[in-house]
Amino acid sequence: MTAMSPSIAVRLPSWITREHWLIGASLTRVMLGVWAIYYYVLHLPVREILWGPSGIWPHDRFLESQPFLSVWQLSASPVFSHAVYLVGIVVALAFTLGYRSRLAAALHWLMIWSLQERNPLITDGGDNIMRLVLLFLVLVNTGVHFSLDARRVWRPLPPALRQSLAIVHNVGVLLILAQLSMLYMSTGLYKAMGELWQNGTALYYILRVDEFSWPGVAEFVYRNPYLVVFGTYGTVLFEVVFLPALFNRWTRYAMILIGASFHTGIALFMGLVTFAWSMLSVYPLLVTDGEYRNLSTWFRRRFELVVFYDGWCALCSRSARWLRALDLSSLVQFVSFRDPGVVEVYGLDADRAGRRMQSVTSSGQVREGMDTLLAIFARSVLLWPLLPVLVAGRLIAGQRFYDALARRRLVLIPGTCEGRCPVEQRPPIHAPE
Numbered sequence: 001m002t003a004m005s006p007s008i009a010v011r012l013p014s015w016i017t018r019e020h021w022l023i024g025a026s027l028t029r030v031m032l033g034v035w036a037i038y039y040y041v042l043h044l045p046v047r048e049i050l051w052g053p054s055g056i057w058p059h060d061r062f063l064e065s066q067p068f069l070s071v072w073q074l075s076a077s078p079v080f081s082h083a084v085y086l087v088g089i090v091v092a093l094a095f096t097l098g099y100r101s102r103l104a105a106a107l108h109w110l111m112i113w114s115l116q117e118r119n120p121l122i123t124d125g126g127d128n129i130m131r132l133v134l135l136f137l138v139l140v141n142t143g144v145h146f147s148l149d150a151r152r153v154w155r156p157l158p159p160a161l162r163q164s165l166a167i168v169h170n171v172g173v174l175l176i177l178a179q180l181s182m183l184y185m186s187t188g189l190y191k192a193m194g195e196l197w198q199n200g201t202a203l204y205y206i207l208r209v210d211e212f213s214w215p216g217v218a219e220f221v222y223r224n225p226y227l228v229v230f231g232t233y234g235t236v237l238f239e240v241v242f243l244p245a246l247f248n249r250w251t252r253y254a255m256i257l258i259g260a261s262f263h264t265g266i267a268l269f270m271g272l273v274t275f276a277w278s279m280l281s282v283y284p285l286l287v288t289d290g291e292y293r294n295l296s297t298w299f300r301r302r303f304e305l306v307v308f309y310d311g312w313c314a315l316c317s318r319s320a321r322w323l324r325a326l327d328l329s330s331l332v333q334f335v336s337f338r339d340p341g342v343v344e345v346y347g348l349d350a351d352r353a354g355r356r357m358q359s360v361t362s363s364g365q366v367r368e369g370m371d372t373l374l375a376i377f378a379r380s381v382l383l384w385p386l387l388p389v390l391v392a393g394r395l396i397a398g399q400r401f402y403d404a405l406a407r408r409r410l411v412l413i414p415g416t417c418e419g420r421c422p423v424e425q426r427p428p429i430h431a432p433e
Helices: 006-016 022-042 044-051 059-064 078-097 101-118 125-137 159-192 202-207 217-222 225-245 249-270 273-280 289-303 314-326 342-346 350-355 370-379 381-397 400-407
Strands: 305-309 332-336 358-361 366-368
Touching: 006 159, 022 044, 022 078, 022 101, 022 125, 022 159, 022 273, 022 289, 044 078, 078 101, 101 125, 125 159, 125 273, 159 225, 202 217, 202 225, 202 249, 217 225, 217 249, 225 249, 249 273, 305 314, 305 342, 305 370, 314 332, 314 381, 358 370, 366 370, 370 381, 370 400, 381 400
Parallel strands: 305 332
Antiparallel strands: 305 358, 358 366
């Protein structure tokens, strides 16, 4: 047996004792948590029918099936059933928000496993991958990003313990990726042995199943022989080459794009939304932390926005603070044009900025008024639900609605008007020469 090369022998211990895929692990946690909350809330009105003691899978029959592990085994009381379901929602919420991430992951796995064991009649392939991924996530540090844990100050760990936890974390991620690769490889090889997959017609019969098709849209696919053959052979090829393609950066990127399209198609054309979402939840782990940082740097350079608000206006200052808090991506920088030197540095027209809030993009494009608000809302995920309202207002009223509000605001001018001056009384402000 050939001895390990010196470079590998030195680099491997250094690599394995440092945590990798931290950003991807955090994104996977959020996606799986959102899946669980959606699942719980969706079935909340029918939980008694699906998992209740007298539902379609009664409690006595559930016990006769000898489940491996389930909290629902402890009692047949309807009150207990309600309590377990509500606890599952709370745990899923804590898991999604990243509160005590490893503990929440363990409890969330237990609650999801228990729920699926309680009624095996309604599970699908997505539930199976979910169980395994959640189990492996117990080993993974998923709370470094996008979590409540990331906002807390933690005491430094001893070096030996930190390195041990890093090894556990990396092993957990590798187990998840291995599970995903084995799943694709096994299903691809199994399909390749089927006659319908060999002659290129399998997709036709899949889309003809009424329970798993989108009427009107699925017909467009299965009536086109070219799409059917391409989809049938393309599916097998993707699943078989997925694992070896991961070892090259560019083919890995291709697999991510193809896989995302593949599972999005399953969600749309077959209605298997939860299955597709559970599979896509693992995909963030296919991107390294360095690649995420490079993407973030490019994204910031492309979409960064500097907003100039009136620091003498109490309403404007409060609005800027709220908008800054809602900007999870930190793409928007709020600057008071009243601060010394701001007008000169950015070349602003101070009088114009006092009438309408202005902004400058990374490419130098200047916006004002409603257009600035649209740019802010477009960069803040939490504000996206209100974006259509703003767009409609901009198309219908232009800048008039913004100007009407701006004229009625009050500003606080230091040393004059006892702190309460309408905008109309404020003398025009010009940039210093």
